[in-house]
Amino acid sequence: FLDLSDLVKNKGWKKERPTGGKDPIAYNGNVWLGYDDPYQAYDKSKWVKDNGFGGIIVWEVGQDDTQGSCCAVKFPMLRAINNGLFGTGKGPETYGCEHK
Template sequence: MLNKSKWVKDNGYGGIIVWEITQDDFHPKCCSKSYPMLRAINHGLFGTGSGPETYGCERK
């Protein structure tokens, strides 16, 4: 999501829509932080918060 959100910003689009939010890890079961998808989008669009590499979601 980080690269996609950076592409949206770099190409002058107005934002991103997320159709189904329930697939995001809101109970941090798979990652060390909740809402990794929304965090990645926010980081790509606004450069805020820590990057996705810090979420602990890497596949093992």
């Protein structure tokens, strides 16, 4: 999330959500990357809770926004997962992340 947010914010990449999809993509020319953002992390973690699964694994916690450089809060991905699983805190729409 952190590296892709930097590409969109500072390197001229575009971000969109393809028609009918929730998963964001970032692209520049003919190169594109699919990824999760706080909105997707929230939706997935809420789905896990609603369907009775035991939890979620985070592959690379260091790719969360640890300094608040992409969003107005630190750790927006972990916040979104926590909120989706436990209903605590505020949702990703309050994190100050760009959402399209």
